[in-house]
Amino acid sequence: MTVFDPGQPDGTNRSLDIAISADGSPEPGRLYTIAARCGMAVRVNAGQTLTISNPSGHQVCDFWIFASDDLGEYSSMEHLHTALGSIFPKVGDGITSNLRHDLMTITEDTSPGVHDTVIASCDHARYQQLGCAEYHDNCADNLRQALIAIGLRAPAIPAPFNLWMNVPVRADGSTSFEPPVSAPGDQMSFRAETDVVAVMSACPQDVTPVNGVGTTPDTLEFRVTGG
Amino acid sequence: MTVFDPGQPDGTNRSLDIAISADGSPEPGRLYTIAARCGMAVRVNAGQTLTISNPSGHQVCDFWIFASDDLGEYSSMEHLHTALGSIFPKVGDGITSNLRHDLMTITEDTSPGVHDTVIASCDHARYQQLGCAEYHDNCADNLRQALIAIGLRAPAIPAPFNLWMNVPVRADGSTSFEPPVSAPGDQMSFRAETDVVAVMSACPQDVTPVNGVGTTPDTLEFRVTGG
Numbered sequence: 001m002t003v004f005d006p007g008q009p010d011g012t013n014r015s016l017d018i019a020i021s022a023d024g025s026p027e028p029g030r031l032y033t034i035a036a037r038c039g040m041a042v043r044v045n046a047g048q049t050l051t052i053s054n055p056s057g058h059q060v061c062d063f064w065i066f067a068s069d070d071l072g073e074y075s076s077m078e079h080l081h082t083a084l085g086s087i088f089p090k091v092g093d094g095i096t097s098n099l100r101h102d103l104m105t106i107t108e109d110t111s112p113g114v115h116d117t118v119i120a121s122c123d124h125a126r127y128q129q130l131g132c133a134e135y136h137d138n139c140a141d142n143l144r145q146a147l148i149a150i151g152l153r154a155p156a157i158p159a160p161f162n163l164w165m166n167v168p169v170r171a172d173g174s175t176s177f178e179p180p181v182s183a184p185g186d187q188m189s190f191r192a193e194t195d196v197v198a199v200m201s202a203c204p205q206d207v208t209p210v211n212g213v214g215t216t217p218d219t220l221e222f223r224v225t226g227g
Numbered sequence: 228m229t230v231f232d233p234g235q236p237d238g239t240n241r242s243l244d245i246a247i248s249a250d251g252s253p254e255p256g257r258l259y260t261i262a263a264r265c266g267m268a269v270r271v272n273a274g275q276t277l278t279i280s281n282p283s284g285h286q287v288c289d290f291w292i293f294a295s296d297d298l299g300e301y302s303s304m305e306h307l308h309t310a311l312g313s314i315f316p317k318v319g320d321g322i323t324s325n326l327r328h329d330l331m332t333i334t335e336d337t338s339p340g341v342h343d344t345v346i347a348s349c350d351h352a353r354y355q356q357l358g359c360a361e362y363h364d365n366c367a368d369n370l371r372q373a374l375i376a377i378g379l380r381a382p383a384i385p386a387p388f389n390l391w392m393n394v395p396v397r398a399d400g401s402t403s404f405e406p407p408v409s410a411p412g413d414q415m416s417f418r419a420e421t422d423v424v425a426v427m428s429a430c431p432q433d434v435t436p437v438n439g440v441g442t443t444p445d446t447l448e449f450r451v452t453g454g
Binding site for chain 2: 003005006072078079085086087099100118120123129157170171172174175
């Protein structure tokens with residue numbers, strides 16, 4: 001029997017080599033850049049704030065939060081929908097875990113608030129289905145690698161909170177992949193309610209227009225402050 | 228470090244004792260009843276059809292599908308949304324896995340087609356948040372127990388396909404828990420595209436109206452045919 005290991009990348013990129021530190025602890029206030037098409041993990045202690053910014057304005061961030069003391073507890077979009085009574089989180093909303101604890105709270109969103117909580121991260125199988133013959137960087141592998149790069153391992157690929165990703169859900173249930181409506185420099189801040197490991201992937205999707213039309217996948221930036 | 232074990236029930240009910248057989252294999256064509264508030268698992272071989280029916284018309288079924296040869300591959304609503312371009316699956320649609328394979332295909336739906344794919348299964352934490360002081364039967368534990376009852380263990384609690392569950396998603400993203408619009412005797416059929424273990428929970432939710440107004444959680448029925 002083949003047993004699927006959610007922590008094992010299907011392929012690799014620079015995400016394995018660009019950790020911010022050996023265990024993911026940040027220098028307070030330092031601005032870090034996530035290379036285009038890559039993922040990074042950062043530890044955020046209870047009370048600290050993680051700010052993620054979007055220099056180009058068109059770059060989607062696949063975002064996951066794990067509880068530091070138990071990686072088996074993580075942000076869960078299906079639990080979030082129940083907690084919020086909405087598929088669109090906004091400032092003041094907690095990001096709920098699969099154990100129904102708020103791991104972080106959204107404290108700032110300079111964009112129009114269009115983000116996605118219903119679509120899976122892109123992954124190796126997705127790009128194969130989209131016709132890619134070669135390995136394509138993907139958010140699931142970026143998550144796996146970002147955790148490996150700080151000595152951890154993904155126990156699952158949770159449904160992501162896709163920051164700035166524009167996937168309208170219409171009255172008939174239909175969805176589509178549309179360009180972001182965010183602007184250059186838009187940022188979102190998240191206050192940690194407990195010690196967490198946050199993982200961000202600068203989505204390498206360049207087959208559908210989720211990262212903009214006529215653009216290429218770009219960088220993201222983040223910093224940890226306070227606490 | 229406490230490590231969350233997704234396969235371990237928070238509490239138990241009769242689901243542990245009502246397996247259809249030691250390994251979940253069904254008698255072809257036999258009608259099985261899922262006791263109210265309980266869960267059951269059944270093996271469905273490639274080419275066979277599982278038909279789930281709703282005698283009362285108001286009973287929600289939390290539904291999951293696992294690949295028999297690797298329980299780490301299972302139905303994934305976030306991947307389904309990408310595959311279908313919709314949050315509302317309909318006849319002819321495949322139910323996609325976290326590895327983006329269709330595990331089963333919907334071949335019949337006698338209801339108006341209102342089902343939910345964005346809300347987590349009810350679980351112990353949910354009922355605590357709803358004010359229940361004592362243990363309350365819940366779909367996550369029913370999944371865990373139904374698998375234990377046939378000698379297996381849940382490697383995760385995947386986001387469920389909630390048959391007949393009526394959770395409108397409005398243009399502003401807001402959701403609500405509404406009574407089902409299905410009728411007594413409505414049924415859905417699923418053809419297995421590979422050998423699977425299907426798990427069904429007769430949702431014990433009686434705090435919100437998802438299982439009807441002025442009703443109590445009721446039974447479900449199923450049978451496996453063909454192949």
